[in-house]
Amino acid sequence: MKRQDFYFDLPEELIAQDPLEDRSSSRLLVLDKETGETSHHIFKEIVDYLNPGDCLVINDTKVIPARLIGAREGTGAKIEVLLLKRKENNVWETLVKPGKKARPGTRIVFGEGLLVGEVIDVVEEGNRLIKFEYEGIFEEILDQLGQMPLPPYITHQLEDKNRYQTVYAKHTGSAAAPTAGLHFTPELLKQIEEKGIDIARVTLHVGLGTFRPVKVDDILEHHMHSEFYHIDAEAAEKINRAKDNGGRVICVGTTSCRTVESAADENGRLRECSGWTEIFIYPGYKFKILDALITNFHLPESTLIMLVSALAGREHVLNAYQEAIQKRYRFFSFGDAMFIK
Known part of the structure; x- marks a missing residue:
C-alpha cells in the first residue's frame, strides 16, 4: 500500500483557521461505510444517528x-x-527551534526567569531532553507563559485558549487536541445521555506524532510515535455492556478509536488498564471494538486518513472527501465533521 494512494488535492482556503462561535453548528457529512452513500447535516443532528444502547467513547485528555x-x-x-x-x-x-543551537548545556530563560530550562541530552530525531528549574507549581507557570501548540497549518494564535479544548477535557497531558470532540457542547452531551446512550470517558494523551507526515512510500514502513492511554473500570464496563447487548461502540475521534483498539483483548473485551500505544490502523485492519466513528477531515497522506479508510474503505472515503471539497466543507482541526456509520 502506497502513501500516494491516500492523496487528495485540497484548496488552501478550505483549511479552517478559526473555530466556529457555536461548536455544534459545524457541518456533518454522514458516510455509510458499507454503501459509500453520503448525506449532509448540522453537527447537533448527530443525536438522530445515535440509538439507545449505543456507547459513545470520548477522549477526556x-x-x-x-x-x-x-x-x-x-x-x-x-x-x-x-x-x-x-x-x-x-x-x-x-x-526545539532552532535545534542546531540547542546543544547539551544550553540554558533557556522563559518569562524573565520564572522558568529556566537546561538542555541535558539529544534524543531520537533531534528532540532534546530539557530539565526545568522554577519555583511554585509547574502547571501554573505553564498556564501563564505557554501558548497552545496549534497545528502548523493554523497561522495565528487563538484569542481564547479554551477553544482548542473539548468541553469535557480533564486529564492534562496532550500536545494536540482530540479535535473531533471540539464539536460537542454540554447541552448536546446531555441530550445524548437523555436518549439512553452511555458516554464512556477514556484518556489518550495526543502526541505530535499525530501530525507527523508519512514520508515513506510504503506505508508499512512508517513508525508511529508512542502515546500514553488509560481506561478505567467504568468506561470498560460501559463499552463491554454495549457490545454484549447489541449496541454500537461509536468513538469520537481517531484518538478514542486507537485507545480502545489498543486495549482490547483478542475477544474484543476491555478491562481497566494503562499503557503506551504505537498502534497504526490502515486498510486491512479488523476492528475489535469500534463500530462507528465521528471524526474531522484529515490531511492528505496522513495516518489519520489511513485509519478512516480502514473503517470505510479508501474509495468511499476519498469520494466523500471530494464531495466535501465540492460543497466547501471546512477541513482539519477547526473544520467540519464526518460520521462514519
Whole structure:
C-alpha cells in the first residue's frame, strides 16, 4: 500500500483557521461505510444517528499550553520549545527551534526567569531532553507563559485558549487536541445521555506524532510515535455492556478509536488498564471494538486518513472527501465533521 494512494488535492482556503462561535453548528457529512452513500447535516443532528444502547467513547485528555518562547542565556537569541513528553524529575522531551543551537548545556530563560530550562541530552530525531528549574507549581507557570501548540497549518494564535479544548477535557497531558470532540457542547452531551446512550470517558494523551507526515512510500514502513492511554473500570464496563447487548461502540475521534483498539483483548473485551500505544490502523485492519466513528477531515497522506479508510474503505472515503471539497466543507482541526456509520 502506497502513501500516494491516500492523496487528495485540497484548496488552501478550505483549511479552517478559526473555530466556529457555536461548536455544534459545524457541518456533518454522514458516510455509510458499507454503501459509500453520503448525506449532509448540522453537527447537533448527530443525536438522530445515535440509538439507545449505543456507547459513545470520548477522549477526556486536556491540551497543555506546551509552546514556550524563551531566550538563550548569554546571547538572548530567541528559542522556541515545544513540550512533548513528561519524564521524571522535571525533565521533558521537547522539540526545539532552532535545534542546531540547542546543544547539551544550553540554558533557556522563559518569562524573565520564572522558568529556566537546561538542555541535558539529544534524543531520537533531534528532540532534546530539557530539565526545568522554577519555583511554585509547574502547571501554573505553564498556564501563564505557554501558548497552545496549534497545528502548523493554523497561522495565528487563538484569542481564547479554551477553544482548542473539548468541553469535557480533564486529564492534562496532550500536545494536540482530540479535535473531533471540539464539536460537542454540554447541552448536546446531555441530550445524548437523555436518549439512553452511555458516554464512556477514556484518556489518550495526543502526541505530535499525530501530525507527523508519512514520508515513506510504503506505508508499512512508517513508525508511529508512542502515546500514553488509560481506561478505567467504568468506561470498560460501559463499552463491554454495549457490545454484549447489541449496541454500537461509536468513538469520537481517531484518538478514542486507537485507545480502545489498543486495549482490547483478542475477544474484543476491555478491562481497566494503562499503557503506551504505537498502534497504526490502515486498510486491512479488523476492528475489535469500534463500530462507528465521528471524526474531522484529515490531511492528505496522513495516518489519520489511513485509519478512516480502514473503517470505510479508501474509495468511499476519498469520494466523500471530494464531495466535501465540492460543497466547501471546512477541513482539519477547526473544520467540519464526518460520521462514519
